[in-house]
Amino acid sequence: MKFTTTLVSAVLAVSVSAFPVQKRGVDPNLVPQFGIVAGTNPTGTGDCDGVNGIKIPCTCPPDRNSFIQSLSADVAAGHNVNNPTVLSPFPTDGSTASQITRIQTSITALQNLFGPGVGCPASATTFLAQIAALQNAPAGGVDPNLVPQFGVSPGVNPTGTGDCDGINGIKIPCSCPPDRNAFIASLSANVAAGHDIHNPGVAAPFPTDNSKASQITRLQTAISSLQNLNGSGVGCPASSTTFSAQLKALTG
Known part of the structure; x- marks a missing residue:
């Protein structure tokens, strides 16, 4: 019995060392x-x-x-x-x-x-x-407090095929919306350039006052930055945020 206990302990020790816990x-x-x-x-x-x-x-x-x-x-x-x-x-x-x-x-x-x-x-x-x-930032970057909130979380109700729920259950890529910090950095780069870096024909104004017109403009620039995040027309759809609803509330 003593031999068996020693053998089991040795096997366990080998097993632990052979299969380290992954970080x-x-x-x-x-x-x-x-x-x-x-x-x-x-x-x-x-x-x-x-x-x-x-x-x-x-x-x-x-x-x-x-x-x-x-x-x-x-x-x-x-x-x-x-x-x-x-x-x-x-x-x-x-x-x-x-x-x-x-x-x-x-x-x-x-x-x-x-x-x-x-x-x-x-x-x-x-x-x-x-x-x-x-x-x-803040000279070339945007004030994060002025960037509209996505209003949608990524990875909601995955289908198993890469799609998840966006606004009102519309299917969107599960990676959308993107990390907010990464989005703000990309948006800041667009605003600093004066146009969408990946789609230069699209202007990227970002006024900082609190007028309704400026809020609308910021939302529009945020939408175009989102839609061109990874290339011209390659990004996340507006339905991965409440941006359109926020626009409607301002223009309605």
Whole structure:
């Protein structure tokens, strides 16, 4: 009996060491959106359009889920797995400094995705524009208090096929609406540029007074920023928010 107890204890010890508990990955809602869609305007030589038309590999940016897994590994290790001299902090609070740090860590994770210096360039995302918008706030960025609330939560009543409930039960992508901080950073970049970065023909005014006209204008700019969040016409529908209802209340 004594031998059996010792044997069982040894087996349990081996089992525990052989199957370590996995650390939890980063919260996907805190990972900045790429803002660029892979494979845009291919040249036929492997290059496609990145931010502001800069040529990038057509495989960039990578699949978001794969990227988040790689980023999570970096953050769990405390440094970039493929480039250990690069630290990988990922604070979770909503401060401007923490938002910037998360984007910076995302950039290094992206650039070292497959090995030291082997990955996707920052120009395969709007990460740098998001950092600039945060660093320039409030001069170049918008006042978060003036950004309308989404009024809808992501991931409500998933169908199992990627769709969830939006306003009045309308089906929307389960990833919509986006993380609010990431949306405000993208909106700020648009306002700073004077137009939607991903759809330059759409102006992005954002008046700051409390008049009804200004509230309407802010909502309209928020809607266009949402709809073009990840590329021209690639984003989240207005039905993933109560923006249209808020407009109706102001114009009705």
